[in-house]
Amino acid sequence: MMEVLKYDVVVLGSGLAGMRAALEAARASKGRLRIAVISKLHAMRSHSVAAEGGISGVLYPKKNKDNERLHAFDTIKGSDYLADQDAVQLLVKNAPNEIKLFDHLGVPWNRLDDARIGQRPFGGMSVPRTAFAADKTGFFMMSALYDTLLEFSNVDFFHEHLATAMIMNKNDFKGIFTMDMATRDTVFFSSGNGIIATGGFARIYQFTTTSYSSTGDGIALAYNAGLPLKDMEFVQFHPTALIPSGILITEAARGEGAYLLNAKGERFMKKYAASKMELAPRDIVSRAIYSEFAAGMGVTDSRFGDIEHVQLDLRHIGDRDIDEKLPMIKEISIKQLGIDPSKEPLPVRPAAHFTMGGIHVGIDGNVLSVSGKKVSGLWAAGECGCVSVHGANRLGSNSLSQCVIWGKITGEKAAKRALARSKTTLPLVGRLYDEEGKINILLTKNGSESPYEIRRELWAAMERDVNVYRNNAGLRRALKTVHELKERFKDVSVEDKSKVYNTNLRDTVEIGNMIGLAETVITGAINRKESRGAHAMHEYPSRDDKNFLKHSIMYKKKEGITLEYVKVKITNWKPEARHY
Amino acid sequence: MDESKHVKIVIRGFDTKIRQFRSRLYEIKERKFASVLDALIHIKEKRDATVSFRYSCRMGICGSCAMVINGKPRLACETNVFKELESRDSIVVAPMEGHPILKDLVNDFDDFFEDHKSVKPWLFRKDKKEKFAAKKEYKQSEKERDGFLTFSECIKCGLCYDACPVVNTNRDFIGPQALSQAYRYYKDSRDQAGQSRLIEVDSLKGAWGCEFSGSCSKVCPKGVDPALAIQSLKFEIIKNGFLGKLNKPEQRIKKK
Numbered sequence: 095m096m097e098v099l100k101y102d103v104v105v106l107g108s109g110l111a112g113m114r115a116a117l118e119a120a121r122a123s124k125g126r127l128r129i130a131v132i133s134k135l136h137a138m139r140s141h142s143v144a145a146e147g148g149i150s151g152v153l154y155p156k157k158n159k160d161n162e163r164l165h166a167f168d169t170i171k172g173s174d175y176l177a178d179q180d181a182v183q184l185l186v187k188n189a190p191n192e193i194k195l196f197d198h199l200g201v202p203w204n205r206l207d208d209a210r211i212g213q214r215p216f217g218g219m220s221v222p223r224t225a226f227a228a229d230k231t232g233f234f235m236m237s238a239l240y241d242t243l244l245e246f247s248n249v250d251f252f253h254e255h256l257a258t259a260m261i262m263n264k265n266d267f268k269g270i271f272t273m274d275m276a277t278r279d280t281v282f283f284s285s286g287n288g289i290i291a292t293g294g295f296a297r298i299y300q301f302t303t304t305s306y307s308s309t310g311d312g313i314a315l316a317y318n319a320g321l322p323l324k325d326m327e328f329v330q331f332h333p334t335a336l337i338p339s340g341i342l343i344t345e346a347a348r349g350e351g352a353y354l355l356n357a358k359g360e361r362f363m364k365k366y367a368a369s370k371m372e373l374a375p376r377d378i379v380s381r382a383i384y385s386e387f388a389a390g391m392g393v394t395d396s397r398f399g400d401i402e403h404v405q406l407d408l409r410h411i412g413d414r415d416i417d418e419k420l421p422m423i424k425e426i427s428i429k430q431l432g433i434d435p436s437k438e439p440l441p442v443r444p445a446a447h448f449t450m451g452g453i454h455v456g457i458d459g460n461v462l463s464v465s466g467k468k469v470s471g472l473w474a475a476g477e478c479g480c481v482s483v484h485g486a487n488r489l490g491s492n493s494l495s496q497c498v499i500w501g502k503i504t505g506e507k508a509a510k511r512a513l514a515r516s517k518t519t520l521p522l523v524g525r526l527y528d529e530e531g532k533i534n535i536l537l538t539k540n541g542s543e544s545p546y547e548i549r550r551e552l553w554a555a556m557e558r559d560v561n562v563y564r565n566n567a568g569l570r571r572a573l574k575t576v577h578e579l580k581e582r583f584k585d586v587s588v589e590d591k592s593k594v595y596n597t598n599l600r601d602t603v604e605i606g607n608m609i610g611l612a613e614t615v616i617t618g619a620i621n622r623k624e625s626r627g628a629h630a631m632h633e634y635p636s637r638d639d640k641n642f643l644k645h646s647i648m649y650k651k652k653e654g655i656t657l658e659y660v661k662v663k664i665t666n667w668k669p670e671a672r673h674y
Numbered sequence: 675m676d677e678s679k680h681v682k683i684v685i686r687g688f689d690t691k692i693r694q695f696r697s698r699l700y701e702i703k704e705r706k707f708a709s710v711l712d713a714l715i716h717i718k719e720k721r722d723a724t725v726s727f728r729y730s731c732r733m734g735i736c737g738s739c740a741m742v743i744n745g746k747p748r749l750a751c752e753t754n755v756f757k758e759l760e761s762r763d764s765i766v767v768a769p770m771e772g773h774p775i776l777k778d779l780v781n782d783f784d785d786f787f788e789d790h791k792s793v794k795p796w797l798f799r800k801d802k803k804e805k806f807a808a809k810k811e812y813k814q815s816e817k818e819r820d821g822f823l824t825f826s827e828c829i830k831c832g833l834c835y836d837a838c839p840v841v842n843t844n845r846d847f848i849g850p851q852a853l854s855q856a857y858r859y860y861k862d863s864r865d866q867a868g869q870s871r872l873i874e875v876d877s878l879k880g881a882w883g884c885e886f887s888g889s890c891s892k893v894c895p896k897g898v899d900p901a902l903a904i905q906s907l908k909f910e911i912i913k914n915g916f917l918g919k920l921n922k923p924e925q926r927i928k929k930k
Contacts, residue, residue: 121806136783138830139736194808200797200862202819202826209813233735234826241795241855253783276776305731338707341733399677399705426733429752431707546719589723594690595777598723 095279096530098520101250102127102512104285105505106257106270106312108137110145110232110494111476112291113239114501115508119289120246122509129249130283132272134256134307134600138240141293141305142497145232146344146422148224149196149494151189153211160221162186167667169492172218172375173485174627174637175669176325176645176662181457181483183665189495192502193225199238203227204419214419215349216490218375218674224491229344229422232494255281256600259529260288260315261521265463267472268521270315271529275600278537278593280530284520287471287508290316290453290461291501294477296329298608298615299446300553303335303342312478314607316453317614322464322649324480324660326451326611327618328628330488331562333379335445337401339430343423343442345490347408347435348372350419354379355405355439356391362404367674374674377487377628380444380562398431398441405439412436444562448488450628451618452480454647459504464649466660471511473504482645485662486627537599541587545602548579548586552605552612560612564619565632573616580609617655618646639669677706681755682764683713685725687778695768698722704755710765711739711750714779726778734895737829740836741779742768747833747893772836786832789848793856793874798867818863825858825903827896834890834900840883847883848875850890850900856880857903860910869914872907876916881907 103119105112108131116131123129131137152160165186170177197203197211204212204226216224227234243249254275261268261282269284295310296302317323333354334343348354354372356362366382367374374382383404386392392402408416413436416424420435427433427440453474454462459481461472473479476497483496555575559568583606590598624638625631644659681704689696700717708716711729718725729739732751739750744758744766758765773781799805834850835841841849853875860871875881884904891901 117806135730135736135738136787136830139730139738141731141736143735143829144731144733191808194811195806197811197814198797198799198805198808198864200826200859200864202823203814205814205816205819209815209818210811230735230827233829237826237828242797244791245794245796253787276782305736307730338705339732398707422735429734429754430709544719544723546723550719590726592690592724592777595726595780597718597726 096526097279097281099130099281099283101130101283101285103129103287103289103508104270104283105129105131105289105291107140107291107293107476107478108133108135108251109140109142109291109293109476110235110239110497111501112140112289113137113243114498115289115291115475115505116243116249117239118502118505119509120243120249122506123248123513125248127248127509127512130252131243131249132252132255132257132270132283134254134311136253137251138236140236141308143233143236144305144342145494146229146342147216147346147349148214148226148231148491149189149193149235150216150219150224150489150491151193151495152186152223153190153193153213153225158213158221158223160223164220165223168219169483169489170485170667171672172487172489174487174672175639175643176482176485176626178457178482178663179665179667180663181481184457185483185492185495185499188499192495192498196235196238199242201227201234201238214346215373217345217348217373217379218370218489224349226346226419229346229420235494252281256603257311257315258533258603260319261525262319263521265467266470271526273533275595278596280533282526286515287512288473289504289508290472290474290478291476292478294449294452295608295611296446296449298552298612299556301335301340301557302446303332303340304447309604309608310449310478310611311604311607312474313452314610316461316474317610317650320464320650321461321469322454322647323614324451324454324645324647325482325618326614326648327622327646328450328486329446329615330376330448330450330628331380331444332447333376333383333444334406334442336427336430337398337403337441337443340445341426341430342447343406343440344420345376347406347420347423350415351411353407355407356386357393358391362386362391370674375487375489378674381630383444384562393441395441401443403441403443406442407439408435409437409439448493449477450480450484450486450488452478455479455481457481458507459500460507473508475500475504486629536602537588537591541585543582543586545586545588545605548583549605549608551575552579552609556612560616560619563630563632566620569616569620573613573620576609576613576616580613583609614648614655617657618648621657622646643669678703679756679759681713681759683717684764684766685779686766686768687725688769688775690777706756708755709751710743710753710755710758710767713755713765714750714767726780728780735829737831740770740831740833742770742836747836749831749895752895770832770836772838772842773832781832783832786835786851789852790830790855792848793852794867795855795859797859797862797865800866812864814863821863822858822861825854825861825898828854828898829896831895833893833895837889837893839887839889840885844883846879848879850884850904853881853884853907854898854900854903857907860907872911872914872916875907876911881911
């Protein structure tokens with residue numbers, strides 16, 4: 095059965111960016127617009143809940159000797175000069191009031207003695223400017239935002255609706271095609287205004303800090319609709335993921351003073367970033383860990399299956415501060431490994447964490463077409479929208495600011511457009527039946543390939559060849575694998591034929607999305623013949639501003655990928671050598 | 675050295691075709707540190723793609739994977755396989771029965787979310803304009819924050835509902851999750867709803883429905899302690915003199 099629901103604004107994705115967009119749209123519309131928030135999960139369970147360390151923003155310039163210019167510079171230097179500087183300036187300007195907004199929505203911030211919001215040091219940040227609620231900042235912001243939205247009677251949540259297509263008519267957004275997980279009925283959300291906020295795609299890797307849901311669906315939908323993606327080759331590896339699960343141990347552990355130790359018990363970061371030590375940006379720390387492994391300085395321990403790692407030592411921080419500021423990582427370490435971090439170092443290694451690339455958008459989050467023109471009525475916010483504030487490497491705690499700021503901007507823009515032109519027209523019904531048919535075919539055909547086997551091989555290729563350090567031969571090998579998997583996926587088999595809560599079907603849709611995105615990551619990487627931020631090439635160890643100070647843009651043409659480049663926006667800060 | 679063990683997992687799921695529970699036994703090899711969620715994913719990928727369960731973060735913060743494991747309502751991602759097998763030779767997983775069941779191990783949360791919404795779980799502020807377009811801070815001392823912090827840790831996993839004997843016999847009772855959130859906002863120094871929050875739960879559907887078995891607090895994986903929140907609500911209701919109005923409980927709950 096297919097249902098058509100009309101909304102003035104549809105938000106796809108219910109993480110911090112999506113729900114912040116819905117809040118702003120609801121507020122800007124003063125009750126006059128109907129807004130749908132569509133999530134493939136229960137809305138409050140999106141991956142933003144897993145954000146731990148905090149949100150960046152200059153709250154107290156005097157006390158912390160801080161200012162917006164310094165926040166901008168730290169971010170741009172951290173990005174290895176690939177960030178669009180006008181967008182970074184917008185981020186640093188808006189961040190403080192967003193932190194205050196979440197105070198008003200109920201986040202239980204850690205506080206200073208005078209009852210103001212507390213801030214702590216973070217990687218690549220010159221001064222403490224990361225506001226935090228223990229090490230559950232994302233969770234508390236998500237709870238507050240979800241609860242707040244319940245007050246708005248013009249915002250409807252659609253939990254567990256998996257989007258399978260974005261419907262466009264030439265350059266106009268027309269709606270989102272979804273499947274209700276509970277029934278397998280399809281629902282077309284007809285709207286002239288859409289905000290894609292579906293997060294990143296680090297799940298194309300096996301060893302990742304991210305939720306199983308981080309499969310980049312919204313980015314894949316845009317890509318499949320012929321829209322361009324930007325800077326897909328830049329994948330951030332977080333230095334400290336717990337083994338063997340990959341669960342994130344927040345950078346805030348190091349912000350609060352934790353050490354990274356090699357097999358000799360040395361704080362090896364002194365060799366790689368003497369001034370910032372453990373608080374160097376993530377790309378640098380992750381490379382340092384791999385360099386230690388290469389030098390035979392990795393730690394192995396039979397208790398953890400001999401997986402090579404380094405140690406994250408929190409012991410000197412003390413119980414009181416750990417309980418007050420890092421309670422969740424203590425809980426996780428004890429529950430997962432039986433290790434209390436106040437008594438024993440934690441075994442960690444780098445894991446795929448954040449994807450800097452995403453849907454090509456302009457500074458206001460408006461999705462751009464291949465010609466660089468704005469797509470009417472379509473925005474992307476949060477990790478899925480590459481507004482390029484992070485460039486080639488994101489600084490910790492800038493992601494939450496990005497999510498809520500571009501959530502706010504796009505929510506307001508979408509609402510204003512909806513208020514100005516209320517009529518939306520349905521696309522051709524045939525197009526909707528095509529999408530319905532695709533789901534039916536996937537569900538009923540008897541293929542011979544297990545989606546999980548395909549995913550396993552994708553994971554193996556990405557882990558082996560598209561990791562922290564990359565080289566030409568490895569990338570070519572990975573691309574070949576992905577091409578083969580793409581072929582094999584055509585013969586994929588969904589074993590579960592039932593209609594109610596069919597996660598086998600959902601997984602298969604996600605895996606199809608992941609293969610497409612992996613292909614763009616590798617293609618972008620092969621063609622970027624330099625090392626910049628998170629993209630470190632064996633053959634080209636230096637940054638090459640002459641040839642590669644530019645964003646890569648990729649879009650689908652028939653079966654192939656077209657790769658082009660666009661300029662980086664430089665306002666105040668000329669690229670210079672990046673030392674810490 | 676890879677310490678792995680052969681383990682037996684029994685999935686006692688709800689079969690939507692025959693409309694009853696059906697048990698399936700799977701024997702798999704699982705590594706040390708594997709959670710019950712890891713084992714279920716393993717089964718789905720390699721043994722039986724039709725097994726259905728809800729999960730996402732696998733780190734105990736998204737609240738998706740609540741189920742009954744060896745008779746106890748728990749998060750699958752926080753339950754270690756080897757530890758379960760110290761005292762028994764197989765692991766039995768089943769869906770929660772305090773919520774309707776969609777399929778296999780998957781519960782329907784619609785009613786649960788409605789109950790949560792019924793306590794108006796958002797900060798009431800008189801300065802609405804400032805609330806949604808913030809320019810200043812509402813100050814809050816750590817002491818004030820600590821008054822509600824525990825109750826703000828709720829991940830909406832639904833385990834307390836499953837454990838609550840009242841929820842399981844009286845569907846009108848809004849349950850431990852919702853009541854803990856009523857108390858969470860009541861105690862937040864930034865909230866200006868005041869006593870109206872108490873009036874809203876001064877009923878048999880609300881705080882007085884609780885019979886204080888304490889099982890909600892026992893199963894809460896995040897230490898929220900809903901039982902304490904509910905007893906505190908009762909105390910506040912009495913202290914503020916609302917108890918006498920109990921004889922007309924239905925009038926005390928505003929219709930949504």
